[in-house]
Amino acid sequence: LNRRLAEFGTTIFAEMSALAVRTGAINLGQGFPDTDGPESVREAAVRAVRDGRGNQYPPGPGIPELRRAVAEHQLRFYGLRYDPETEVLVTAGATEAIAASLLALVEPGDEVIALEPYYDSYAASIAMASGTRVPVTLRPDAASGTYRLDLDELRDAVTDRTRLILLNTPHNPTGTVLTRDELAAVAELCVERDLLAVTDEVYEHLVFDGTHHPLAAFPGMRERTVTISSSGKSFSLTGWKVGWVTGTRALVTAVRSAKQYLTYVSAGPFQYAVAEALALPDAYYLGLRDGLRARRDLLAAGLREAGFGVFAPAGTYFITTDIRPLGATDGIDFCLSLPERVGVVAVPTQVFYDHEPAGAPYVRFAFCKAEDVLTEAVRRLHELS
């Protein structure tokens, strides 16, 4: 392994899912739903395969139907206008979109600011792009039970070498949804310091408190923002790996230049199905959100009763907990022993930090699981105290 990637071993998600399989524990680690997305959407994929749509290489930027559907989605939900011909790119999930964006936009040594704790692919993608990551830490605030971004800290992190801010809202793993005011401040900073923004908005439809605002909608940001999302979370189809990028023609062309040499194209038949999924009525999106909100409440209450400190998430399908009330201090040790102790798998958030001690006592649980699975997990977790 070269020096750029030497610090990145197996992803924590693969490691913890393997542990769940090995021990037969309930897997609340890796974030994937245990119920597949809408039947009509799955049927659309089957039809596409059967009818020979997408079985051979689709067009490089993605099939026109999906690019149009992405553009219509951005207009319908956020009033953002993108030209499907030149300002939308289909990718192999958000993961490829993130990697391709960084590979396309970052020069060696450029600094990339990311909110810490960060989704694990950010650090590796920044490294692959020979960038330097500059973490800005979201701080847990026990009083409000949420994580907050310190805008002064963000401002102080910008230097002459800063190329872009890699933002994620709703935020994995903390569940923080940045407010309109916070995003307006981030936008002002980007404009003032002439920074690009790459925003990972894969949890855009999983917001329980507050509202999701795309950074691209703020003054001066459309021309400097690459917006990324994916069908994995919005349609509970994480295995399909259909993601997309929207942005100006110049930015999307740049991202496409990198993307075409990573995968060229992917997921032909699934692209047809996702085009249909994006056009689902509001009732679908609201139903997804409300179903997850109920499960958030169930797991949050259960974790609290089991003795964890709980940061109730405003968005995503993850709950971050503080294990110190249970007498534990190291999330990694805690998560490695949890399957044997009580038959549950969770993810230590420590691995998403550069400033590791800051993340040591926190553990993430996923609640995108059937209610009876969550109820059983909670019953088991009660045995800890």
Ligand code: PMP
């Ligand atoms: N970004 C965040 C914040 C995520 O949690 C995930 C998890 N799946 C991804 C990106 C990756 O999305 P995809 O599966 O579409 O590559």
Ligand code: GLN
């Ligand atoms: N995004 C998912 C999570 O945070 C996992 C994605 C992955 O396994 N790479 O759990």
